[in-house]
Amino acid sequence: QKEVEQNSGPLSVPEGAIASLNCTYSDRGSQSFFWYRQYSGKSPELIMSIYSNGDKEDGRFTAQLNKASQYVSLLIRDSQPSDSATYLCAVNFFSGSARQLTFGSGTQLTVLP
Amino acid sequence: NAGVMQNPRHLVRRRGQEARLRCSPMKGHSHVYWYRQLPEEGLKFMVYLQKENIIDESGMPKERFSAEFPKEGPSILRIQQVVRGDSAAYFCASSRDREAFFGQGTRLTVV
Numbered sequence: 001q002k003e004v005e006q007n008s009g010p011l012s013v014p015e016g017a018i019a020s021l022n023c024t025y026s027d028r029g030s031q032s033f034f035w036y037r038q039y040s041g042k043s044p045e046l047i048m049s050i051y052s053n054g055d056k057e058d059g060r061f062t063a064q065l066n067k068a069s070q071y072v073s074l075l076i077r078d079s080q081p082s083d084s085a086t087y088l089c090a091v092n093f094f095s096g097s098a099r100q101l102t103f104g105s106g107t108q109l110t111v112l113p
Numbered sequence: 114n115a116g117v118m119q120n121p122r123h124l125v126r127r128r129g130q131e132a133r134l135r136c137s138p139m140k141g142h143s144h145v146y147w148y149r150q151l152p153e154e155g156l157k158f159m160v161y162l163q164k165e166n167i168i169d170e171s172g173m174p175k176e177r178f179s180a181e182f183p184k185e186g187p188s189i190l191r192i193q194q195v196v197r198g199d200s201a202a203y204f205c206a207s208s209r210d211r212e213a214f215f216g217q218g219t220r221l222t223v224v
Contacts, residue, residue: 034213036215043215043216051211092211100161101158101161
């Protein structure tokens with residue numbers, strides 16, 4: 001059973017602070033890692049993807065991947081109230097022509113003005 | 114380039130009726146995933162399809178649920194004889210390679 005684990009939160013940070021979201025996964029064969037943002041009542045929106053060890057930065061977002069520790073994280077710098085949402089970690093496992101895109105249960109983030 | 118299109122956005126069915134949910138992937142995408150989400154819960158994988166093939170249906174309930182992705186036309190998730198417990202948001206996502214993009218979802222309410 002391939003699993004993706006996230007702290008459910010809720011996580012509260014003040015406006016302008018750094019929000020740190022964490023995720024671990026069970027299958028060492030995992031190859032692709034994603035962060036989605038989901039506002040209440042809306043569909044998930046892809047915000048970051050990362051495929052190799054290290055950091056990947058896109059604007060205020062930085063994704064970090066450590067395959068040896070089976071750990072992926074998302075940092076949000078200069079957090080804004082509009083960042084308040086549930087953040088979903090997703091991991092893609094490949095097996096031949098098949099692939100599984102498995103999601104964690106999400107971390108609810110609240111950015112306080 | 115239009116995004117993933119799902120319809121209807123909202124669907125109300127009486128117990129025992131059939132629900133048919135449609136998903137048109139983004140242009141050039143040949144992979145489709147279906148997920149179910151209950152209020153305040155995470156996304157639960159249901160089925161993964163490629164054109165004309167069901168690749169992984171390990172998350173699909175054994176009875177009443179079926180999915181298809183024909184050579185032409187949208188992917189269809191069909192729920193027969195719906196029960197109140199089927200009320201949820203159903204999302205599909207499409208992918209060409211690694212990144213998957215979601216549609217707006219279908220909110221199914223069974224009354």
